[in-house]
Amino acid sequence: MNLDKLLETGDRCIHKEPPTCVANCPVHLEIIDFLSEIEKGNFQNAYKLMEKKMPFHKIIGRICDHPCEAPCERSKAGGSIRISDLEKAVLEYGGYKPKKVWPLPKNKGKVAIIGAGLSGLTAAVDLDKKGYVVTIYEKTNQLGGRLWDCIGDSLTEAMLLEEFKAVADKKMTTHFETNVDKNSLTQLLTEYDAVYLGTSDWEEPIEWDPITFQVGNSTLFVGGRLVNKTDSVILSASSGRRAAISIERYLSKVSLTDSRDREGVFETPLHFDISKKEPLPPIEKTVTIYSQEEATEEAKRCFKCQCRKCIEGCVHLRKFETSPDAYIRQINHNERIILGTHYANKMINSCAECGLCKEECFLDISMNDVIHETRESMVERGKMPVSAHDFALKDMAFSNSSRFSLVRKQPSKEESKDLFYYPLISFSDYVKGLYKGTGKTEYLFYPGCQLPASYPDDIKSIYEYLVGHVKGDVGIYLGCCGAPADWAGQTSLMNENIEAIKKVWTEMEQPTFILACSSCIRIFEKYLPEIKIESLWDVYVREGLPNKDHIKIPQTLSIHDACGTRENSDLHESVRKIVLKLGYGIEELEYSKEKTKCCGYGGLVYYANREQSDAFISERVGESENDLLVYCAMCKDLFVAGGKRTYHLLDLIYPKDDVESATRRMPTLSERHQNRSRVKQILLKEIWREEPMEAEMEAGYSLIIPEDVQKKLEDRYILLEDIQAVLKNAEEQNERFCNPETGEYLARLRRENVTYWVKYRKEGEAFLLTSVYSHRMEILE
Amino acid sequence: MKQEGVDQVKWLCDKCQRELELAKVKVRYMEGNFEVDLMKCPTCNQVYIDETLALGKMKEVEEGLEDK
Numbered sequence: 001m002n003l004d005k006l007l008e009t010g011d012r013c014i015h016k017e018p019p020t021c022v023a024n025c026p027v028h029l030e031i032i033d034f035l036s037e038i039e040k041g042n043f044q045n046a047y048k049l050m051e052k053k054m055p056f057h058k059i060i061g062r063i064c065d066h067p068c069e070a071p072c073e074r075s076k077a078g079g080s081i082r083i084s085d086l087e088k089a090v091l092e093y094g095g096y097k098p099k100k101v102w103p104l105p106k107n108k109g110k111v112a113i114i115g116a117g118l119s120g121l122t123a124a125v126d127l128d129k130k131g132y133v134v135t136i137y138e139k140t141n142q143l144g145g146r147l148w149d150c151i152g153d154s155l156t157e158a159m160l161l162e163e164f165k166a167v168a169d170k171k172m173t174t175h176f177e178t179n180v181d182k183n184s185l186t187q188l189l190t191e192y193d194a195v196y197l198g199t200s201d202w203e204e205p206i207e208w209d210p211i212t213f214q215v216g217n218s219t220l221f222v223g224g225r226l227v228n229k230t231d232s233v234i235l236s237a238s239s240g241r242r243a244a245i246s247i248e249r250y251l252s253k254v255s256l257t258d259s260r261d262r263e264g265v266f267e268t269p270l271h272f273d274i275s276k277k278e279p280l281p282p283i284e285k286t287v288t289i290y291s292q293e294e295a296t297e298e299a300k301r302c303f304k305c306q307c308r309k310c311i312e313g314c315v316h317l318r319k320f321e322t323s324p325d326a327y328i329r330q331i332n333h334n335e336r337i338i339l340g341t342h343y344a345n346k347m348i349n350s351c352a353e354c355g356l357c358k359e360e361c362f363l364d365i366s367m368n369d370v371i372h373e374t375r376e377s378m379v380e381r382g383k384m385p386v387s388a389h390d391f392a393l394k395d396m397a398f399s400n401s402s403r404f405s406l407v408r409k410q411p412s413k414e415e416s417k418d419l420f421y422y423p424l425i426s427f428s429d430y431v432k433g434l435y436k437g438t439g440k441t442e443y444l445f446y447p448g449c450q451l452p453a454s455y456p457d458d459i460k461s462i463y464e465y466l467v468g469h470v471k472g473d474v475g476i477y478l479g480c481c482g483a484p485a486d487w488a489g490q491t492s493l494m495n496e497n498i499e500a501i502k503k504v505w506t507e508m509e510q511p512t513f514i515l516a517c518s519s520c521i522r523i524f525e526k527y528l529p530e531i532k533i534e535s536l537w538d539v540y541v542r543e544g545l546p547n548k549d550h551i552k553i554p555q556t557l558s559i560h561d562a563c564g565t566r567e568n569s570d571l572h573e574s575v576r577k578i579v580l581k582l583g584y585g586i587e588e589l590e591y592s593k594e595k596t597k598c599c600g601y602g603g604l605v606y607y608a609n610r611e612q613s614d615a616f617i618s619e620r621v622g623e624s625e626n627d628l629l630v631y632c633a634m635c636k637d638l639f640v641a642g643g644k645r646t647y648h649l650l651d652l653i654y655p656k657d658d659v660e661s662a663t664r665r666m667p668t669l670s671e672r673h674q675n676r677s678r679v680k681q682i683l684l685k686e687i688w689r690e691e692p693m694e695a696e697m698e699a700g701y702s703l704i705i706p707e708d709v710q711k712k713l714e715d716r717y718i719l720l721e722d723i724q725a726v727l728k729n730a731e732e733q734n735e736r737f738c739n740p741e742t743g744e745y746l747a748r749l750r751r752e753n754v755t756y757w758v759k760y761r762k763e764g765e766a767f768l769l770t771s772v773y774s775h776r777m778e779i780l781e
Numbered sequence: 782m783k784q785e786g787v788d789q790v791k792w793l794c795d796k797c798q799r800e801l802e803l804a805k806v807k808v809r810y811m812e813g814n815f816e817v818d819l820m821k822c823p824t825c826n827q828v829y830i831d832e833t834l835a836l837g838k839m840k841e842v843e844e845g846l847e848d849k
Contacts, residue, residue: 342848385847386811737829738795746792748830757835775835776843779819780807781826 001377003332009370010328012363014270019305021068021083023268026238029053031068031083032306038086038299041292047094050087055122055237058095059147059163061087062154065232067265073272073305078279081302082290088154089290103170104131109193109251112137114180117145118233119224120198121167122240123247128170130248135192136174139199143167143174146200150233153288189219194247198224198240211263212256213243221247238264271362272305310357310367313591315619316605317357317367319612320347324357324365331374342383348374349388349608352598352616353487354563359595371603375489386753387776388608389488391717394752395672399449399480400497404676407504408688410473413437415689429468441511442472443534444504448517449480451650452679453672454633458654459679460686461546462536466514469543475511476687477504478680482527483519487604498527505531514539518562518632521571537574537631537649545581545653556585557647558624560639561596562632569593575631575649582652589623600642601634610715617642627662637666668713670720700724701731704768718756718772725749726758727767744770750778792829794822801829813846 021031030049037046050057064084072080108131113124116138128134142148143164151157168174180188182203188195197206197220206215206222213221223239225231242263249256283290283298290298310324311317322330327347334344351371358366378384398404416434445466452459466474482497505511505528515521516536524533540546557579565571572593579586591597600606600616621628621644628646630636639646640663651661667675684690701724705713712718730736730747737746748757755778759771793800801820806828808815821828830839 340849341845345848385844387843387847734796735827736795737792737801737827739791740793741791745795746829755830757830757832759832771832773832773835775830775839777808777810777839779828779830780809781821781828 001335001373003335006328006335006370006373007332009365010325010332013323013325013328013365014307014363015311015323015325017270017307018268019270019272020071020073020268021081021305023266023270024071025068026232026234026264027053027055027241029068032302032304034090035081035083035086035299035302036304038090038295039302041296043090043094043292043295044096045094046086046090047096050090051098055125055241056118056163058091058159059118059150059155060233060237061091062159063147063150063152064234067232067234073274073303074280074301077274077277078301079282082282082298085285085290086295086298089292089295092289093292093295101129104129106131106133108132110135110191111247111251112188112192112195113198114185114188114195115139115145115198115200115224116143116174117198117200117224117236118147119236119240119243120145120196122237123196123198123223123244124172125167125170126241126244127247128172132248132251134172136172137178137180137188138174138176139179141176147233185220192219193251194219194221196240196243196247197222197226200225202226209256211260212246213239214246214250214256219250221250235264270305270307272303272307273309274303277303307362309360309362310365313356313360313595313597315615316351316612319615320350322347324361324367324370327367328370331370335374335377345378345383345385345388346609348378349385349603350605350612352563352600352602352605354596354598354602355566356563356591356595356597359566372486372489375487376491377489379489379491384489389484389490389604390753391669392484392604392607393488393490393493395669396449396480396482396484396497398673399478399676400500403673404449404452404478404680406476406478406680406683407508408683409439409441409475409508410434410437410467411688412439428464430464431468433467433469433474437473440473441475441508443470443474443514444477444508444511445474445514445536446477446479446481446516446520447679448515448520449676450519450633450672451517452478453675454637454667455648455650456675456679456682457656458650460682461654462516462650463683463687465546466539470514470539474514475508476683477513478676478683481517481520481523483523484604486523486526487602494527501528502531518564519634521568522564535568535571535574537571537578540653541574541577545578547653547655554583554585556587556626557629558587558589558626559592560589560599560620560628560630560635560646561593562630562635563596563598563602564632566594566596575629578649578653579629584629584652586629587624587626591623599630599632599635599638601638606634606638607717613638614642621646640664641666668710669717670713673719673721701727702766704763704766706769709769709772712772716772716774718774722749722751722754722756722774723758723769723772725751726756727760730758755779792820794825794827796827797822797824799824810843811846812849813842815842 022028034046034049050061054060066084068083069080074081110133111127113120113134113136116136124134124136144160208215208222213223221243223243224236227239228235246256280301283294330344334342348371353368353371355368358364419431420435445463447459463476482494485494485497512532512534514534514536521535524531561572597620598616600613606613617638621639621642628639628644630646631649636646636648645662647662681692684692726747726749729749744759744761746759748755754774754776756774761768799822802823803818804821805816806819808817819828
């Protein structure tokens with residue numbers, strides 16, 4: 001994994017970028033924090049933030065020309081936050097007696113300051129604090145320069161005098177009524193280690209570096225109105241401070257230019273979306289200064305601009321309280337450590353890889369791609385926790401084993417000829433389709449693995465529909481597309497699987513695949529672009545729906561699009577057309593189509609972190625009062641498990657009278673296996689009229705499974721075939737423990753990489769299970 | 782990783798009809814090899830792991846090793 005590229009991606013994330021107000025404040029007052037403190041009524045904390053960033057905060061806070069306000073995002077929704085008025089309120093309510101600061105010994109060099117205006121005083125005080133011997137030259141007989149012109153409603157003469165007294169108390173040598181001209185400047189440059197020129201005008205043009213304020217390579221630095229060419233007090237103070245930083249760097253012999261690109265006013269890359277924000281007008285002052293209550297209310301209007309688009313849509317990012325920039329740093333660390341714990345593993349395996357983050361991002365940052373690449377790297381380096389995806393990969397192996405996997409061409413005309421003589425049957429579309437058979441497979445129906453597991457009874461109906469409606473022979477191919485391997489980062493297993501599918505496709509003379517599962521569509525698009533695919537839903541739209549009278553209770557449904565179909569807008573439209581045709585109303589969810597969310601199954605998060613999966617489920621099912629309509633089997637099963645009435649499109653197309661399909665619970669893990677095997681048996685028997693090659697699964701012992709034990713089986717990923725194997729070994733080998741007091745037995749058996757334990761009691765011929773559990777650790781008996 | 786609690790004293794090895802005894806047992810997961818005190822049958826060496834241990838400390842150690 002290219003970690004430098006990874007970090008570059010992280011650096012592009014604008015989550016941590018400053019808001020426009022801070023970027024436009026020349027001294028970068030932390031305005032969001034400042035407003036948050038006011039909002040909480042902590043005026044003193046807000047005051048401390050001003051004190052930290054703003055030179056002469058008691059003066060500037062009252063006369064600042066607030067360049068922060070105009071670009072405020074709130075200006076587009078009611079009016080800018082009145083930051084300047086809030087600063088005045090904070091000076092009024094948050095002031096406190098400052099602690100005595102002990103001055104540093106003055107041994108770092110001599111600096112002359114020319115001009116005791118705001119910029120000069122800022123430079124002087126900053127350098128004095130850092131231990132320089134500062135001497136001030138001022139042409140008038142007082143400190144402050146044009147600040148005296150700013151006395152008005154807010155700033156009083158007394159305040160200025162108090163501030164200047166504090167400066168005088170620092171005992172910097174000050175030469176009043178001393179005019180410095182070109183000649184005396186040359187003299188000063190020889191006497192001092194550095195000179196700051198902060199006069200408002202100068203007798204000849206001067207050129208300076210816009211970043212460092214240094215004049216050429218000399219020891220002269222400039223600032224204030226001479227540089228800024230405006231009356232802005234805050235720019236003046238900022239330039240004095242920045243020149244003082246340069247002087248210190250210069251005299252300390254370190255780089256003057258390193259990491260200074262964001263000093264002063266800069267353009268922030270932050271992009272804040274206010275499109276969904278309600279306008280709110282500013283709070284008006286009742287007197288000249290905001291009351292505390294008014295200030296608090298005004299501060300509440302702040303959006304606290306921060307890009308959270310991806311986080312707002314993603315319950316995974318929220319659960320781990322992270323953002324792409326921070327997430328990527330954690331991945332980087334996780335990838336680099338050699339010894340020690342990989343703390344980010346759990347997080348990395350809790351992403352649904354659904355891709356909504358990229359869809360929401362202004363900069364197209366895809367955590368989906370980042371996570372996917374990370375998982376592949378973890379597998380490659382042998383650092384992927386086995387337990388995270390073990391069950392899902394075994395499930396995939398099951399689907400590709402002879403217990404489910406099947407490839408068949410459409411039954412030939414010759415094999416089907418008996419059907420053509422029965423009037424009722426021969427009029428069916430299916431038999432007509434068989435009659436038209438050519439022997440060349442134009443289409444291959446590939447229902448995937450989870451749809452047959454959840455809808456075993458509909459696969460045959462769908463197949464017959466396809467034979468009867470599409471032009472050309474339709475074969476069938478049962479198996480797993482490899483989505484679990486893809487999600488688990490198992491590159492080589494994935495490639496093997498793809499090659500196997502490609503082989504069938506070639507042998508069948510390159511038919512078009514008809515896919516019914518959203519994950520299969522995603523996998524085919526990603527790995528098998530050479531194979532032409534069509535979604536079953538598109539076929540229904542093109543060829544017409546199979547039944548005529550489907551509707552039971554007309555109602556409005558909200559469609560949850562499968563995350564694997566995010567970029568497939570044609571498919572979204574097909575699904576909607578079908579739903580409308582069936583007579584239902586549609587109310588779209590806020591997050592739908594290309595902005596849909598994951599149900600909680602994607603990325604195998606269902607297996608790797610059940611708590612995270614539950615969070616996905618509960619968030620999504622809470623987004624609509626309507627019953628949901630889905631077209632992915634796992635979405636359906638998870639939402640129903642989450643207590644939401646949910647229809648799968650097949651529930652509407654092939655309605656069944658005996659069950660309430662919107663609440664039909666998901667099959668257990670064992671039933672999913674059995675259902676797949678059953679689909680294969682049904683197809684072989686009823687379509688191809690073959691005797692099943694393999695006997696159905698051995699019946700085994702008769703089991704009584706109480707509800708609590710059933711839940712344990714599901715939560716702990718234990719299959720009934722594991723239970724049967726343990727019992728068989730226990731009964732036949734007598735390898736078990738017994739509890740004479742309760743009459744219970746406890747038996748274990750290691751199967752592959754897991755040891756399964758079953759606690760049971762015999763009830764006649766049956767086995768009553770009282771508990772089941774497992775561990776991966778191997779006991780060397 | 783240690784077996785605790787009083788539950789295990791009730792269990793006997795069904796094959797040998799012997800009471801279980803605490804003994805040093807070797808366990809292994811990934812790169813980790815440990816020797817721990819577990820209850821086992823002194824005759825056939827069948828080791829008893831109860832649910833609390835399997836889903837508690839044992840799982841914790843497994844996860845710790847997987848994240849190494």
